[in-house]
Amino acid sequence: MILDQLIGFFSSDMSIDLGTANTLVLVKGRGIIINEPSVVAIQKNKNGKTRILAVGQEDKNMLGKTPGSIEAIRPMKDGVIADFDITEKMIRYFIEKAHKRKSFLRPRILICVPYGLTQVERKAVRESAMSAGAREVFLIEEPMAAAIGANLPVREPVGSLVVDIGGGTTEIGVVSLGGLVISKSIRTAGDKIDMAIVDYIKKKYNLLIGERAGEEIKIEIGATIPLDEPLISTVKGRDQVSGLLSSIEFTSEDVRDATKEPIKEIADALKDVLEIMPPDLAGDIVENGVVLTGGGALIRGLDKYLSDIIKLPVYIAEEPLLAVAKGTGKALEEIELLQQLANE
Numbered sequence: 001m002i003l004d005q006l007i008g009f010f011s012s013d014m015s016i017d018l019g020t021a022n023t024l025v026l027v028k029g030r031g032i033i034i035n036e037p038s039v040v041a042i043q044k045n046k047n048g049k050t051r052i053l054a055v056g057q058e059d060k061n062m063l064g065k066t067p068g069s070i071e072a073i074r075p076m077k078d079g080v081i082a083d084f085d086i087t088e089k090m091i092r093y094f095i096e097k098a099h100k101r102k103s104f105l106r107p108r109i110l111i112c113v114p115y116g117l118t119q120v121e122r123k124a125v126r127e128s129a130m131s132a133g134a135r136e137v138f139l140i141e142e143p144m145a146a147a148i149g150a151n152l153p154v155r156e157p158v159g160s161l162v163v164d165i166g167g168g169t170t171e172i173g174v175v176s177l178g179g180l181v182i183s184k185s186i187r188t189a190g191d192k193i194d195m196a197i198v199d200y201i202k203k204k205y206n207l208l209i210g211e212r213a214g215e216e217i218k219i220e221i222g223a224t225i226p227l228d229e230p231l232i233s234t235v236k237g238r239d240q241v242s243g244l245l246s247s248i249e250f251t252s253e254d255v256r257d258a259t260k261e262p263i264k265e266i267a268d269a270l271k272d273v274l275e276i277m278p279p280d281l282a283g284d285i286v287e288n289g290v291v292l293t294g295g296g297a298l299i300r301g302l303d304k305y306l307s308d309i310i311k312l313p314v315y316i317a318e319e320p321l322l323a324v325a326k327g328t329g330k331a332l333e334e335i336e337l338l339q340q341l342a343n344e
């Protein structure tokens with residue numbers, strides 16, 4: 001035990017929030033050391049082997065624009081790991097970056113995975129991390145990490161409801177006494193909202209824009225309720241009919257119209273969870289409300305929109321984009337909580 005503690009001390013426990021849109025790496029005692037888009041630049045050599053060149057922002061800028069042998073890819077899609085080989089290389093890259101290759105001891109790693117990963121997928125994540133150099137691997141489910149990160153009283157005999165809206169999945173969890181009592185995951189989140197904007201502009205204006213442009217519009221002027229002063233942005237793209245480059249004016253009201261469907265799907269999923277809530281926990285939720293985490297929580301007015309539908313208070317967690325990573329950080333501090341959560 002003492003030896004284990006000593007090794008643990010020297011080997012810097014770390015956690016990884018392997019998100020569809022963003023990956024955050026946290027080292028115990030140092031906080032979040034990496035916060036980058038989940039995009040990997042890989043290079044294929046002649047005998048077909050792949051090598052990771054970099055992970056992060058620069059690669060996101062490369063999406064759809066890379067030359068020949070270099071490829072920029074998003075290894076997670078719809079909240080699931082689409083490519084395990086790349087994921088293993090990514091984890092290895094993070095371990096090396098976190099410990100600057102100096103550490104000869106292998107870290108314990110806590111990895112946040114989407115709720116709803118199959119046993120096979122969980123095993124694959126675990127094995128990826130082990131072969132990437134971890135000494136021990138713990139998995140934590142995203143709604144649980146989000147609830148811990150949002151400072152909800154997860155270990156108390158009180159129900160807390162968290163809705164984490166990421167890039168690939170919206171994960172809804174009711175947490176009580178250190179466990180997930182109910183959870184639901186849908187593959188409607190930021191990416192689908194971006195696509196809805198792209199499709200709408202294509203249908204209504206015959207204008208072709210990329211997914212990244214769709215995301216930019218969402219962040220810049222996106223709203224789920226009418227704003228006192230609508231926001232306006234100029235959208236540039238290619239006219240489908242003339243083939244020429246063209247631009248249109250797009251407002252927050254247009255975004256609201258374009259994204260009605262995916263936003264409603266998120267609200268419906270939340271309603272489904274409320275409908276199956278055990279009565280004893282329902283009282284707690286009525287009292288304490290619902291907390292939103294994940295980048296999707298930042299779309300203008302989503303708290304009010306959801307609150308109007310479910311007739312309960314809805315709050316946005318502080319720094320929603322960091323909630324899951326902060327939750328993994330807190331879980332790292334408490335080994336016994338980790339062990340409790342590791343009962344996969």
Ligand SMILES: Nc1ncnc2c1ncn2[C@@H]1O[C@H](COP(=O)(O)OP(=O)(O)OP(=O)(O)O)[C@@H](O)[C@H]1O
Nearest residue numbers: 019020021022166167168169190294295296298299
């Ligand atoms: N200000 C903003 N307004 C609206 N959406 C935003 C804003 N900032 C970020 N987002 C969106 O949040 C999403 C990313 O959130 P987050 O980092 O929580 O996802 P993730 O953890 O990578 O994904 P997942 O949990 O589904 O695997 C993206 O779709 C992004 O467009």
Ligand SMILES: [Mg+2]
Nearest residue numbers: 019166294324
């Ligand atoms: Mg996430």
